[in-house]
Amino acid sequence: MSLQSQAILAGVDAATTVHRMLRTEESAVERSSPYIDVFGAIDELAVPLYFAPLDNLLGACIREHGPAVGIVVTSRRRLHIQRFTAAHELGHFVLEHEGSLDREILTPWSSRKDPRETAADSFAAEFLIPNWLLTMVAQQHAWWDSSRLSDPGTVYQLSLRLGASYSATCWALGAHSILPVPTAAELSKVPPRKLKKELLPSGFEPPHGWADVWKITDRDHGRKIMASPEDILVLDLAESAAAGYLWEVDDSNVPVVRIVHDHSAIDFDRIGAATRRHLLLEISERSPDSRIALRHHRAFDKSDSLGSLSLIACTSGAHPEGEFRGSN
Numbered sequence: 258m259s260l261q262s263q264a265i266l267a268g269v270d271a272a273t274t275v276h277r278m279l280r281t282e283e284s285a286v287e288r289s290s291p292y293i294d295v296f297g298a299i300d301e302l303a304v305p306l307y308f309a310p311l312d313n314l315l316g317a318c319i320r321e322h323g324p325a326v327g328i329v330v331t332s333r334r335r336l337h338i339q340r341f342t343a344a345h346e347l348g349h350f351v352l353e354h355e356g357s358l359d360r361e362i363l364t365p366w367s368s369r370k371d372p373r374e375t376a377a378d379s380f381a382a383e384f385l386i387p388n389w390l391l392t393m394v395a396q397q398h399a400w401w402d403s404s405r406l407s408d409p410g411t412v413y414q415l416s417l418r419l420g421a422s423y424s425a426t427c428w429a430l431g432a433h434s435i436l437p438v439p440t441a442a443e444l445s446k447v448p449p450r451k452l453k454k455e456l457l458p459s460g461f462e463p464p465h466g467w468a469d470v471w472k473i474t475d476r477d478h479g480r481k482i483m484a485s486p487e488d489i490l491v492l493d494l495a496e497s498a499a500a501g502y503l504w505e506v507d508d509s510n511v512p513v514v515r516i517v518h519d520h521s522a523i524d525f526d527r528i529g530a531a532t533r534r535h536l537l538l539e540i541s542e543r544s545p546d547s548r549i550a551l552r553h554h555r556a557f558d559k560s561d562s563l564g565s566l567s568l569i570a571c572t573s574g575a576h577p578e579g580e581f582r583g584s585n
């Protein structure tokens with residue numbers, strides 16, 4: 258076995274051990290959350306965690322004398338990069354590596370020279386996307402078959418529900434033998450910006466190229482998503498407009514979204530005068546726990562409803578500068 262393969266196995270084994278020790282699976286099921294709380298795990302292991310405006314660094318694991326350690330993560334990148342960086346630095350800590358300064362953090366199949374970096378990369382990918390979590394989320398969204406999971410658009414949506422990057426999710430699909438490794442490697446070459454663009458109407462430009470684009474379906478109903486400010490939620494809803502029913506965003510709570518595109522079209526796939534309502538919602542406010550709800554009701558009698566769609570959204574985005582003081 259090559260040094261790189263040994264390093265990947267060491268990272269995966271260590272991540273599995275930490276999951277068992279912290280009872281992460283039980284906790285994820287209890288919290289009904291599809292996201293591994295990596296910052297909470299670092300806190301639980303009593304490792305100080307800081308977010309700092311690092312220049313030219315994503316993160317560091319600082320080990321000075323004996324067991325004294327701390328993890329530093331940049332405050333200047335998006336949440337999913339902060340999460341992967343924190344998991345990578347946790348990998349260095351758990352694998353008892355000497356201190357690290359990381360300018361780039363990659364998926365485990367990139368050709369790293371240093372096996373310690375490969376091990377920390379594979380720890381991070383396995384820790385954030387264990388097989389049980391990937392399976393659970395894919396089943397919840399009816400993506401659990403190899404033809405669906407070979408579709409890059411589906412894998413991108415899966416990565417958002419896991420709070421992981423697109424490339425790390427591709428790696429996990431191969432590592433857990435859900436897809437053949439060459440298929441997963443091929444998928445990882447598709448640029449996420451192309452997948453985002455496919456979901457947006459022609460001519461619509463999101464305000465920021467880094468924003469993620471979520472395709473929301475009825476499978477998201479009642480579930481939690483972790484979106485960031487400027488992310489776009491895409492909804493394509495069957496609407497009975499001829500009978501007077503319209504979809505409307507419920508803004509009775511703190512509004513965390515604003516409508517940036519609204520279009521109706523005849524639905525030729527359905528009998529009768531059904532229409533499709535195409536809505537784009539942009540996350541416009543930061544909030545740790547908000548409800549985004551839409552109701553399909555009569556405009557003149559809102560108690561007459563044909564259905565609803567609601568999500569619990571954490572829209573706080575990236576952790577700001579400062580010491581981490583425990584998960585909510």
Ligand SMILES: [Zn+2]
Binds near residue numbers: 345349359373377
């Ligand atoms: Zn590293």
